[in-house]
Amino acid sequence: MDRNAMVLGSMSGSGAVHPRIARQRTELVLSQPFFGALALRLKVAEDRTAKTFWVDGETLGYNPGYLNTLSDLEVRGVVAHEVLHVANGHCWRQGPRDPDRWNDACDYAINPIVLSAGMVLPKGALVDARYTGKSAEEIYGLLTQEAKNKQPPAQQPHPGQLKQQSGSQGQPQPGSSGQPGLSPGQQPGDKPASQNGSFGEVRPYKGPDKPVKETEWKVAVTQAAKAAAMRGKLPGDLLAMAGEAARPVVDWRAVLHRFAQQSSPSDYSFAAPNRRYLHLGFYLPALHTPAIGDAVFVRDSSGSVFDDTQAQFDAEILSVFHSLKPARLVVMDCDTRVTQVQIFERGDSPEIKPVRGGGGTAFADPFNRVIADGLNPAFLVYLTDMEGRFPAVVPHFPVLWASTTRLTRARKAPFGETVEVIC
Structure with a gap:
């Protein structure tokens, strides 16, 4: 049974x-x-x-x-x-x-x-x-x-084991x-x-x-x-x-992919005709998707975004990279300053390194690095709890703030779109 x-x-x-x-x-x-x-x-x-x-x-x-x-x-x-x-x-x-x-x-x-x-x-x-x-x-x-x-990961007991151990300690008291x-x-x-x-x-x-x-x-x-x-x-x-x-629940993954796809220029063009109809004598335009610029993702490394959320976010970064095929994938870590930059070219098989950092939180430095390093962002996605100093200048590219704090309590960004990331 x-x-x-x-x-x-x-x-x-x-x-x-x-x-x-x-x-x-x-x-x-x-x-x-x-x-x-x-x-x-x-x-x-x-x-x-x-x-x-x-x-x-x-x-x-x-x-x-x-x-x-x-x-x-x-x-x-x-x-x-x-x-x-x-x-x-x-x-x-x-x-x-x-x-x-x-x-x-x-x-x-x-x-x-x-x-x-x-x-x-x-x-x-x-x-x-x-x-x-x-x-x-x-x-x-x-x-x-x-x-x-x-506890170190190797010694960390399963939550269920903790409860079993706590329930097995001591001698039971007789009941009425x-x-x-x-x-x-x-x-x-x-x-x-x-x-x-x-x-x-x-x-x-x-x-x-x-x-x-x-x-x-x-x-x-x-x-x-x-x-x-x-x-x-x-x-x-x-x-x-x-x-x-x-309150309706919005799947942040769907919002992320929609945001990234909207930044991918697609249109019908005669420059590359639709081969499917050439043998019939029809010269029709085909959907033309030129290479988009750099896909930039920033991870809040101040310690306020937990490991499980970072891991799920990394998986979605790779999914966007493989589906949209941007010119480059740029992954930055930032607490008050950028602590790590990883750049992958189209065709690479990226292995994203663990987050590096652990200080306070300020959001301006990644935007400054975009300019200083000559990057060409099609978009920038920033994973953070929204607790930090925002840039004073509005960037020329689309920005998506992926907030790990409930939107009802999160600080409002002065520009860009915000989606709630609750994993």
């Missing part, structure tokens, strides 16, 4: 919702209508294979043994917590990220909102002022970078049921409560209608926010969260 079948077999059927969860959902509808309206959209299912609670965009699962260890106020807070996972789109956006670290990042993103709404969370809830106001993707990048900085290792209210066969500060798991939505489900939830979040605001029961941070959750 596979895992999914085991989980389904351990879940309660379509019977009544657990009375304690049903009671706290009702309390949310009355006192916190934003959370309450969205909580009613989730099916509730008992799942003894779970450690605590979980949500996947469609179902709210819970372990009854863990539920019995919580107070009524904590149950209400956990339900609101799980609702925010879906409202923030965490069930749709995990991608290839490590599930445990992604779960922690999502918890850090939403727990302050639940607490600021006046609710109670179980002891050990993940809260850190450094992450308040940041998205789950930004926090995930910070957690990943912090883990790399703490008389069975060793059980928390109060747990039954034999129930999984133990989480010991690492996480009391709910966010799982990726597995249904074939993911885009539809995601859109439905965005609409529901907007409607719930409006309804709660009309009743005067929508705190400011929830209003901001609802606006952020409903």
Whole structure:
């Protein structure tokens, strides 16, 4: 029997919702209508294979043994917590990220909102002022970078191993049921409560209608926010969260390629006739794409752009180079000054070196180097967190700022186009 079948077999059927969860959902509808309206959209299912609670965009699962260890106020807070996972789109956006670290990042993103709404969370809830106001993707990048900085890569354990190790240390305390290792209210066969500060798991939505489900939830979040605001029961941070959750997501890779292609001069010309119709006696123009100038990419090397983002950006640099075939590919690294320049000619097989730098941030020097080195940019793309001094002079070539900070919080560039890069 596979895992999914085991989980389904351990879940309660379509019977009544657990009375304690049903009671706290009702309390949310009355006192916190934003959370309450969205909580009613989730099916509730008992799942003894779970450690605590979980949500996947469609179902709210819970372990009854863990539920019995919580107070009524904590149950209400956990339900609101799980609702925010879906409202923030965490069930749709995990991608290839490590599930445990992604779960922690999502918890850090939403727990302050639940607490600021006046609710109670179980002891050990993940809260850190450094992450308040940041998205789950930004926090995930910070957690990943912090883990790399703490230990050499060869000795760095997998996040899941860290949790297994922390859960295996020490001797379990006997529960009220008389069975060793059980928390109060747990039954034999129930999984133990989480010991690492996480009391709910966010799982990726597995249904074939993911885009539809995601859109439905965005609409529901907007409607719930409006309804709660009309009743005067929508705190400011929830209003901001609802606006952020409903904001359309733009694929920065598509924007990057579109920006680069727009800088490639293409037109129909008789200079190179369309050979396809010459044998029929038709002398027709062909699409002529002359060689574009230099494709210039600048990487912020101040340390504010994390390794994973740099690696994905490097992959897109190479993709643009191979698809557009510019005269040259120029890759610069810059903190306050240009720290490294790599130039590749058309036909090369570029191997981009790691970022070099680590100081503060200022954006002017790469633009000065373009002039000083006699480069001929068809365009320039700058990957940065947007925290730095911008050039005083507007360049004559197109510029795309690839911002690793949410556009709602990023500094506005005085020229060029800006796209949000959240990896």
